[in-house]
Amino acid sequence: MDYRIPRGTYDILPENSGKWQYVKDVFRRVAESFGYFEITTPVFEMAELFERSSGENSDVVQKEMYRFMDQKGRSFALRPEGTAPVVRAYVENHMDKSGSRNKLYYMGPMFRYDRPQAGRYRQFYQYGIEFIGSNHPYYDAEVIAIEMAYLKALGLQNVRLEINSVGCASCAKEYDLALQDYYRQFLPELCPDCQKRYETKPRRLLDCKVKTCQVFRTDAPSQLDYLDEDCREHFTQVRAYLDASGIKYLVNPAIVRGLDYYTNTAFELIVDALGAQKSIAGGGRYNALISQIGGKDTPAIGFAGGFERLLLALEKESIPLPGITLPKVYCIAIGDEAQMSMLPILSKLRQSGIYADYNPDKTSFKAQMKAADSSRAEFAIILGEDELKQGDFILKNLMTSEQERLSAEDLLQRLTQ
RNA sequence: GUGGGUGUAGUUCAAUGGCAGAGCACUGGAUUGUGGUUCCAGGCGUUGUGGGUUCGAGCCCCAUCACCCACCCCA
Numbered sequence: 400m401d402y403r404i405p406r407g408t409y410d411i412l413p414e415n416s417g418k419w420q421y422v423k424d425v426f427r428r429v430a431e432s433f434g435y436f437e438i439t440t441p442v443f444e445m446a447e448l449f450e451r452s453s454g455e456n457s458d459v460v461q462k463e464m465y466r467f468m469d470q471k472g473r474s475f476a477l478r479p480e481g482t483a484p485v486v487r488a489y490v491e492n493h494m495d496k497s498g499s500r501n502k503l504y505y506m507g508p509m510f511r512y513d514r515p516q517a518g519r520y521r522q523f524y525q526y527g528i529e530f531i532g533s534n535h536p537y538y539d540a541e542v543i544a545i546e547m548a549y550l551k552a553l554g555l556q557n558v559r560l561e562i563n564s565v566g567c568a569s570c571a572k573e574y575d576l577a578l579q580d581y582y583r584q585f586l587p588e589l590c591p592d593c594q595k596r597y598e599t600k601p602r603r604l605l606d607c608k609v610k611t612c613q614v615f616r617t618d619a620p621s622q623l624d625y626l627d628e629d630c631r632e633h634f635t636q637v638r639a640y641l642d643a644s645g646i647k648y649l650v651n652p653a654i655v656r657g658l659d660y661y662t663n664t665a666f667e668l669i670v671d672a673l674g675a676q677k678s679i680a681g682g683g684r685y686n687a688l689i690s691q692i693g694g695k696d697t698p699a700i701g702f703a704g705g706f707e708r709l710l711l712a713l714e715k716e717s718i719p720l721p722g723i724t725l726p727k728v729y730c731i732a733i734g735d736e737a738q739m740s741m742l743p744i745l746s747k748l749r750q751s752g753i754y755a756d757y758n759p760d761k762t763s764f765k766a767q768m769k770a771a772d773s774s775r776a777e778f779a780i781i782l783g784e785d786e787l788k789q790g791d792f793i794l795k796n797l798m799t800s801e802q803e804r805l806s807a808e809d810l811l812q813r814l815t816q
Numbered sequence: 817g818u819g820g821g822u823g824u825a826g827u828u829c830a831a832u833g834g835c836a837g838a839g840c841a842c843u844g845g846a847u848u849g850u851g852g853u854u855c856c857a858g859g860c861g862u863u864g865u866g867g868g869u870u871c872g873a874g875c876c877c878c879a880u881c882a883c884c885c886a887c888c889c890c891a
Contacts, residue, residue, distance in 0.1 A: 406882070458889055462817075480891090513889070514817080515882095525891060592888070608887075657890060675886065705891030733849075764849050772851035783849060797851070 407513070407521030418720035419524075422553065422706060422713075423506055426526045429549045430504040433541065435528060438503045440484040442510075443467075446476040452483040452692055454659030456599060463511040477510035480658065481527045481703055482685065483692070489531055490694035501531045506706075518676030518708045528682075529701035531689070536633055539664045539684060540640030542700050546668060546680055547646055553709075554718045555670075558679070560647065562666040563654035564634035565602075566626045568687060571662075574625035575601045585615050605653040621652040630663055637664055656681065660688035664700065670712040679712055680704030728814060729771035729797075730757040733764050733783040741782050744792070744807060751815045771797060780810065 404410065411419055427437070446466050453459050465477040478484055485503055494500050506526040513519060528545050530538045543560065550558055565571055578601040582589070586597060589604075593612050596603040605616055626634065641648055648666075656665045665683035673679070682702020689697040713720060728748060732741040738759065748755040756774055761767045764783070771779040781793035781802075792810050795802035805813065 403882075463889080509891075511890080514887095515884090516887095517885070519890075523891065527891095603889095676890070678891065680891070703891060708891060731850090765851080766844085768849095768851045770851090779851085781850080785849080793850095795850080800851085802850085 405521070407515040407519075409520065414723050417722050417724070418710060419706070421721045422709060423526070425552050426504070426506065426549055429552055430528060430545060432548075433502070433545050435502040435504045435545070436500060438485055438488060438505050439507065440478075440481075440488050440505070442508060443475045443477050444484050444487065446474040448483050448487055448692065449476055449479060452486075452658070452660050452688055453480065457658055459511065459658065463513050465510045465512055479509055479511045481505055481507070481509065481525055482529060482658075482660075482688070482701055485527075485529050485701075486531070486689055486692060486694070486699070489529075490689065490692065495532065495695075495697065503529045503531070505529075516676060517674050518705070518711055520707060524706040525703045526706060527701060527703035529699060531699040532697055534633070534684075534686060534698035536636035536664075537640050539637040539700050540644055540646070542682065542702060543641065543648075543666060544644050544646060546682075546702055546704065549704075550668070553713060554716075555709075555712055556716055557670060557672060558712070559649060559669045559671070560666060561649045561651040561654050561669060562637070562641075562664065563622065563650065563652055564626060564630060564637075564663050565622060565656065565661060565665050565683070566630040567662050570622075570626050570630050574620070574622050577620045577625060578602060578604060581619055582615065589615075600655075602653075602655050606655065616653075623650075623652050633663055656683050660685040660691065662686045666702070668704070670708070670715070672715045673708060673711055676708060679708040724754060726754045726756040726774050726776040728753060728755040728778045728780055729774050729776035730755060731764070731767040731771060731779055731781045732757075733767075733781075734787075737782045737784070737787050740787060741780070744780065744810065747811055748814060751811075753814060778814070 430437075446464065449464060450460050455461075459479045464479050467475055467477075469475060485505060489495070489501070489503075504527065507524065508522050509525050510522050512521060515521065528542055530542055543562075547560065566574065579597065582597055582601070582604055586594065588611065589597065590607065590609040590612050593604055593607050593609070596607070602622070604612070605619060607613065623631075623634075638648075638650075651667075654665050654667055661683045663684040663686065666681065667678050668680040669677050670679050671677055680702055681704075682700070684698070684700040686698040689695070689699060710720075730741050730745055732738040741757070745755055745757055756776065758767070758770055761770045768779070776797060779793075779795040779797055781795060786792055786804070789804070791804050791806050793802050794805050794810055794813065
């Protein structure tokens with residue numbers, strides 16, 4: 400083999416396409432039941448869109464973006480996430496002025512240059528929801544409810560919702576300072592990664608996996624104590640709406656979003672059985688993003704989930720997913736004349752939407768029967784010299800082995816009813 | 817970007833430095849037109865790739881690529 404698939408990517412082969420189709424269909428159905436409409440944006444955008452919105456020094460921008468120049472020297476990037484493009488489309492198409500098209504969902508591939516691992520790929524598929532245009536805490540709960548309804552529709556059991564509020568920009572800033580204050584005395588004892596985090600993203604100090612760093616966490620200040628009046632009230636309301644919707648959650652002050660544009664509500668869905676990459680979806684409110692990329696100041700909230708991790712979680716719980724479709728009918732024709740007489744039947748079946756199979760390379764009767772069997776078709780239609788003379792067909796049920804002779808009309812009648 | 821593990825037939829896996837094998841799957845057959853079970857036969861291959869050590873390398877060494885696991889990050 401001279402050519403190989405790029406690192407961190409994979410092919411979805413026919414035997415797996417059924418389950419992908421299924422999880423996408425269910426997401427569509429659930430999102431639409433909440434009144435959300437699909438939006439599809441390009442897989443690449445101006446690189447600056449992501450640099451601005453995700454934050455210049457976020458990991459995504461710093462080392463994970465696939466950037467390229469086009470023939471005229473313009474700088475583009477394969478999208479590493481879905482929110483910024485949707486917001487760009489919202490602003491660019493003046494969707495705020497065109498009625499109520501502000502409940503949006505999307506699905507598609509995202510790209511991040513990252514070391515592949517279980518549940519982590521360089522091209523991966525996400526689904527997401529964006530609600531644009533209100534700071535009402537009801538919508539925070541609604542967006543979370545969509546994801547919960549989706550997981551429920553799929554039958555996923557062992558999943559945990561964790562929520563937090565990171566406050567507005569000024570709360571967050573105050574909290575970062577408080578954290579730095581607290582951690583300053585321990586700085587020499589922290590792991591090298593945490594020493595960096597202390598400067599770049601203090602709240603990441605809270606979810607370090609090194610044990611010697613974790614001991615400081617217990618007495619660290621909580622973001623929730625650094626929310627201003629409005630932000631605290633907002634978070635209280637979000638929880639009230641979740642409670643009223645019957646959605647169970649855990650408040651985890653360590654929940655942090657990776658991208659810079661998040662404010663207030665942050666949440667994550669965690670499946671512990673998945674190992675290191677156990678977060679199957681995450682999202683939050685991003686009231687600052689839209690004005691940041693040139694729209695008028697507009698609050699919004701959304702989330703994104705990863706299909707790969709979702710499928711892993713479903714498989715971990717042995718939830719049955721669709722496989723490949725099996726033929727209903729397998730046609731067996733012995734001899735050239737029979738073959739030609741079989742074709743009208745074959746095409747009529749297919750015109751009625753019936754999956755009917757036939758293989759002209761198998762010539763002997765035995766080989767065709769074997770092929771019919773391994774195709775796992777429900778029925779075989781047999782046309783040999785005898786039937787040809789009589790002008791009828793044998794319809795054989797391959798499960799029960801029962802068979803009967805039928806005219807072409809009766810045969811079609813029977814199979815299409 | 818860092819660390820550990822693994823690369824042999826389509827697939828799952830064997831082979832002390834000394835002739836590359838087994839199961840499953842696949843294809844054909846077991847006398848006239850009936851599949852699954854059984855039996856027989858058949859291709860299974862540049863041992864991931866490139867170097868090196870050796871009389872001799874699937875096995876030892878180096879490099880490289882890919883996958884798996886973890887760090888990091890996140891979906």
